[in-house]
Amino acid sequence: MMIVFWTLDVLHPSVLAIIPIGLSCIMDGFGKSFISEMYIRNDLLDCFGVLMIVIAIENCNVHKRLALKVLLVFGCSHFRLSFLLFFTSTFISMWISNTLACGLMMPIVKAILLELEKLGILEMYQTIGKAKQISTRHEQRIFPAAPKIEFPHFMLLNLPGVLVMETLLYLWMNFNFLGMFRNRSTIEVAMTEEESQYMNTLLATQYHQMGKLKFHEFAVASVAILACLLQATLSTAHIDHAVPSNTDFHNHFRVSSPCITCVVILFLMPTHLDFMKYFKKKSGQDPVQNENNEPLPTTQSKSCLNWDMVRQEIHWSVLLIIAGSSTLFESLKDSGMHAEFEAFLLMFKGWPPFALVFVIVVFCKILTEFASNFCIVYGLLPNIARVSVMCGTNPHYLMMAATLASSLPFHLVTGASVNAMVCAYVHIPPWRMMYAGLGPSLISIIVVWLTVAVWSTAIWTDITLDPDWSDVNVFQIFRKG
Secondary structure, three states: OHHHHHHHOOOOHHHHHHHHHHHHHHOOOOOOHHHHHHHHOHHHHHHHHHHHHHHHHHHHOHHHHHHHHHHHHHOOOHHHHHHHHHHHHHHHHOOOOHHHHHHHHHHHHHHHHHHHHHOOOOOOOOOOOOOOOOOOOOOOOOOOOOOOOOHHHHHHHHHHHHHHHHHHHHHHHHHHHHOOOOOOOOOOOOOOHHHHHHHHHHHHHHHHHOOOOOHHHHHHHHHHHHHHHHHHHHHHOOOOOOOOOOOOHHHHHHHHHHHHHHHHHHHHOEOOOHHHHHHOOOOOOOOOEOOOOOEOOOOOOOEOOOHHHHHHHOOHHHHHHHHHHHHHHHHHHHOOHHHHHHHHHHOOOOOOHHHHHHHHHHHHHHHOOOOOHHHHHHHHHHHHHHHHHHHOOOHHHHHHHHHHHOOOOOOOHHHOHHHHHHHHHHOOOHHHHHHHOHHHHHHHHHHHHHHHHHHHHHHOOOOOOOOHHHHOOHHHHHHHO
16 A cells, blocks of 8 residues: 555655554554654664755855865766766765765755756756655574675675666666757757856956855864764774673664764854953963953854754655655564565575575565565565575675665665755656656666675675574574574
């Protein structure tokens, strides 16, 4: 029912997101710990922190300064700008969460589009008629004797696929939206030399009018960069194994803490340093006055972020969508639906390993459109591990395929927090996202399948063979899970 509702967009996404939570409470959901956990999940806390950082960025106008500088340096060519933004986003998201990477890029991209709109090059928004309403977790150590997949090997596995996929996605997006490889384009992307010089003059004038870099801009930009550095370093740092495995402390520490910590800094950071002058005092001067005989301020300094800004500008629907889709998938798991998923995959038991990888990639790719990649991976990996053992295949082989395929939602806002953030930020109609995602979905399925079925065998020559460690207490561990 929820799949039909989300696909057809029968109600506002926020309203649809509440339905699974309400149904879970009615259908023996009272007392289920996962319902309350949805609102303190790592991905939701991370998204909440990123949205507040985005508000601070837009409030200080540092994104406009960056947008003007980008246009001055790289020009107004749509193909050139899309290439720059596309691969910049790709590189950033390789080191930090896709939520934070998307949050940092959204105001910059929007500012660039607004400047191009002011120059008369394009219209940012498309008018389409009347507006519509828009359990305690733990590490699943399934195979304790299995060798670890080290980060350099995992990076080597994915880097060629990332480059190929991003190149094909770049070509698809430009073909679909800018008319690349077609006789005509819906957007005029070429300009005469005189027009180009005129645009550069206008852009240079606007950039000059912004003046020197203000402390407000510098402070917000520094905190945003700090969030990226903290998340990039903490996500790859070694976490002390003394932390009990039945707690989620280490996950919150690695994922949520950098953004939330930087948000607190923004709430405390002033927008200017004018208050410093009150620390200067000449000998014999009244202590309640500064050297210019100005009285001490009686109100607090304006901060880079305050609750009024958050209350008015944050997209609360994004948080509801994340919690609602997560609740839906957790309810499936709690009801035993995962056993049916496992039975479906066992129908392909006699197939060759590379064909089984293709089935799992397509299966997980479809599921990840309706819940976050964390929910899909957390819920399905134990079942896929069991399927691997029953099929006599290396569990790493199939589990890597499921992990990579669960990170590629392109059609619905429920698939990832970044989809919900972007749709709410620039009001993308659901049907538009579903149509634009056709090409990326086909590309990602082929690339992920080739990455796991072909490229992984060059890195681990024995990855298609059934290892001895996969049979050690595996079914006992499954029963405990």
